[in-house]
Amino acid sequence: MSASLARGLRSPIRRILNISQQSREISTSLxxxxxxxxxxxxxxxxxxxxxxxxxxxxFHAEWCDPCKILTPKLRELIEPLDNLDLAVVxxxxxxxxxxxxxxxxVPAVIAIRDGLVVDKFIGLVDATMIENLIxxxxxxxxxxxxxxxxxx
Amino acid sequence: MAPIASQYDYDLVVIGGGSGGLACxxxxxxxxxxxxxxxxxxxxxxxxxxxxxGTCVNVGCIPKKLMHQAALLGEAINDAQxxxxxxxSPETIQNDWSALTEAVQNHVKSVNWVTRxxxxxxxxxxxxGLGQFKDANTVIAVMKNGSKKELTADKIVIAVGGRxxxxxxxxxxxxxxxxxxxxxxxxxxxxTCVVGAGYIGLECAGFLKGLGFDATxxxxxxxxxxxxxxxxxxxxxxxxxxxxxxxFKCIPKSIEKKANGKLLVTWINTxxxxxxxxxxxxxxxxxxxxxxxxxxxxxxxxxxxxPENGKIDAINEQTNVSNIYAVGDVLxxxxxxxxxAIHAGRLLARRMFGNSKQQMDYDNVATTVFSPxxxxxxxxxxxxxxxxxxxxxxxxxxxxxxxxxxxxxQRSIKNCxxxxxxxxxxxxxxxxxxxVGPHAGEIIQGFAAAMKCNLTMEILMNTVGIHPTVAEEFxxxxxxxxxxxxxxxxxCCS
Numbered sequence: 001m002s003a004s005l006a007r008g009l010r011s012p013i014r015r016i017l018n019i020s021q022q023s024r025e026i027s028t029s030l031x032x033x034x035x036x037x038x039x040x041x042x043x044x045x046x047x048x049x050x051x052x053x054x055x056x057x058x059f060h061a062e063w064c065d066p067c068k069i070l071t072p073k074l075r076e077l078i079e080p081l082d083n084l085d086l087a088v089v090x091x092x093x094x095x096x097x098x099x100x101x102x103x104x105x106v107p108a109v110i111a112i113r114d115g116l117v118v119d120k121f122i123g124l125v126d127a128t129m130i131e132n133l134i135x136x137x138x139x140x141x142x143x144x145x146x147x148x149x150x151x152x
Numbered sequence: 153m154a155p156i157a158s159q160y161d162y163d164l165v166v167i168g169g170g171s172g173g174l175a176c177x178x179x180x181x182x183x184x185x186x187x188x189x190x191x192x193x194x195x196x197x198x199x200x201x202x203x204x205x206g207t208c209v210n211v212g213c214i215p216k217k218l219m220h221q222a223a224l225l226g227e228a229i230n231d232a233q234x235x236x237x238x239x240x241s242p243e244t245i246q247n248d249w250s251a252l253t254e255a256v257q258n259h260v261k262s263v264n265w266v267t268r269x270x271x272x273x274x275x276x277x278x279x280x281g282l283g284q285f286k287d288a289n290t291v292i293a294v295m296k297n298g299s300k301k302e303l304t305a306d307k308i309v310i311a312v313g314g315r316x317x318x319x320x321x322x323x324x325x326x327x328x329x330x331x332x333x334x335x336x337x338x339x340x341x342x343x344t345c346v347v348g349a350g351y352i353g354l355e356c357a358g359f360l361k362g363l364g365f366d367a368t369x370x371x372x373x374x375x376x377x378x379x380x381x382x383x384x385x386x387x388x389x390x391x392x393x394x395x396x397x398x399x400f401k402c403i404p405k406s407i408e409k410k411a412n413g414k415l416l417v418t419w420i421n422t423x424x425x426x427x428x429x430x431x432x433x434x435x436x437x438x439x440x441x442x443x444x445x446x447x448x449x450x451x452x453x454x455x456x457x458x459p460e461n462g463k464i465d466a467i468n469e470q471t472n473v474s475n476i477y478a479v480g481d482v483l484x485x486x487x488x489x490x491x492x493a494i495h496a497g498r499l500l501a502r503r504m505f506g507n508s509k510q511q512m513d514y515d516n517v518a519t520t521v522f523s524p525x526x527x528x529x530x531x532x533x534x535x536x537x538x539x540x541x542x543x544x545x546x547x548x549x550x551x552x553x554x555x556x557x558x559x560x561x562q563r564s565i566k567n568c569x570x571x572x573x574x575x576x577x578x579x580x581x582x583x584x585x586x587x588v589g590p591h592a593g594e595i596i597q598g599f600a601a602a603m604k605c606n607l608t609m610e611i612l613m614n615t616v617g618i619h620p621t622v623a624e625e626f627x628x629x630x631x632x633x634x635x636x637x638x639x640x641x642x643x644c645c646s
Contacts, residue, residue, distance in 0.1 A: 054350075063257070063258035091265060
């Protein structure tokens with residue numbers, strides 16, 4: 001556990017050195033892996049594009065019923081992981097991001113690693129596809145199996 | 153992107169982000185123009201507002217069709233039992249208004265979003281401000297927070313559409329709602345009084361009754377004025393059979409709010425000159441729409457309007473000012489329909505920026521009233537055909553018909569009726585097609601294309617029908633009004 005905590009410590013420190021941050025946001029990333037709420041473009045560049053960890057970016061809208069199924073599912077699967085982040089972007093508030101990533105429909109899921117798009121899904125995808133994506137990005141087995149490992 | 157006409161900010165500024173305005177803007181951009189679109193929604197008297205896309209997307213065609221569908225599905229659940237579906241307690245089946253309006257509004261918002269994304273992708277500048285003319289080449293957009301933005305343009309298109317008319321009846325402005333509000337009403341409308349028997353009034357009363365609400369329509373003169381009156385009568389009869397309460401030749405006198413929160417509507421029967429009253433939860437005004445030209449400050453640009461209704465009497469969509477055009481509901485004497493505005497907007501853009509000479513053909517535009525029993529038509533009404541050609545020069549083929557699906561649930565076929573109006577002289581050119589029945593909109597569409605190809609009765613009679621459908625009835629018509637023979641069908645399949 002301490003190894004992963006140390007890993008968690010290093011990335012925010014790098015972020016402090018790069019760009020000035022509000023301390024509130026850094027402490028959140030240190031204590032537990034909360035979903036990233038993107039505030040603006042600079043925030044996105046900083047927390048997603050410049051992140052050491054891969055980030056799954058979920059484009060979401062309040063009026064979109066499939067989003068109401070997918071987003072909680074993504075949170076449930078990704079929040080427990082310490083080497084993969086989830087960022088939720090509300091399409092009504094982030095027109096430029098929507099344009100940059102050519103999001104034409106919601107829900108959309110874009111996987112970003114080292115500032116590059118490595119995968120993209122449009123529409124409600126089933127749990128298997130999400131789990132495969134998570135496996136691909138984090139090298140982690142899906143949550144349930146990991147718990148069994150640490151328990152044994 | 154630099155404008156082609158470089159002394160202005162834009163080649164084209166479109167005032168109004170609805171069906172006509174957006175179609176014109178998108179086509180113009182395809183042809184290389186630099187375009188800006190202004191769109192702004194002033195709140196309704198009840199405070200309702202909405203996003204980009206215009207009347208059709210937000211408070212017209214789209215939500216209307218969805219609510220009509222909701223009502224039809226309610227009927228279908230009933231019919232399903234006759235077809236063997238076991239429904240536990242049919243009497244407990246009811247519609248959840250807030251679930252319905254949430255679903256409808258979610259869809260509307262998704263369309264608003266896709267529209268905005270589309271404008272951005274096509275590099276059309278979108279300004280969320282109320283447009284006003286400063287001069288013939290300058291428009292000032294006033295934003296919600298009061299800030300202003302000035303845009304100069306070579307050409308300007310006015311596509312501001314219209315809004316529901318609130319008359320000078322005591323209590324109307326304070327207590328009544330309109331089609332602007334019904335599709336997002338936060339409480340179920342309850343027992344509703346609809347003032348107006350045009351297609352908006354009929355459609356609203358129709359789906360409200362279908363969803364389980366008591367509905368009364370106050371009809372000033374006739375139902376569906378301007379439409380074929382024989383067909384209007386069929387719709388009225390069907391709605392009466394459905395339980396909609398019509399008060400003919402009645403006009404509202406006042407609307408008061410009672411202590412119990414209900415609205416007391418007093419109306420005058422102009423035929424018997426008597427007064428009547430009833431209590432309602434909601435009063436919905438659907439007595440016509442007015443063009444939104446007053447806020448444009450048109451005098452600054454020198455654009456003239458028709459004084460009675462504020463509409464623009466354009467010739468080939470051009471106003472009296474050579475660089476200013478108009479498209480959509482704001483035009484005088486043109487069908488107020490989304491596809492008309494879209495098509496005219498596109499053709500206009502092609503003439504402005506693409507060297508096209510093609511003008512919009514406003515004749516033989518098909519349309520459908522989505523009343524509980526739908527009415528689709530293309531071409532002339534019987535009255536207009538008689539007016540234009542004389543009763544002796546025309547022939548009307550008519551028939552009642554029985555949709556196959558109606559037998560099992562024993563649905564009434566009393567008002568399932570269609571007719572074709574033709575010239576008497578061979579090959580009997582078709583002047584108008586009229587259909588009352590299920591799926592009328594889907595049925596009439598193909599015939600609109602046939603009309604454009606100069607459809608004649610000879611061709612129609614030689615067309616083999618698809619069986620069993622209701623559309624095939626157009627190919628089976630053979631009884632004329634003039635023969636006096638009974639237009640009721642003997643049996644199917646012969």
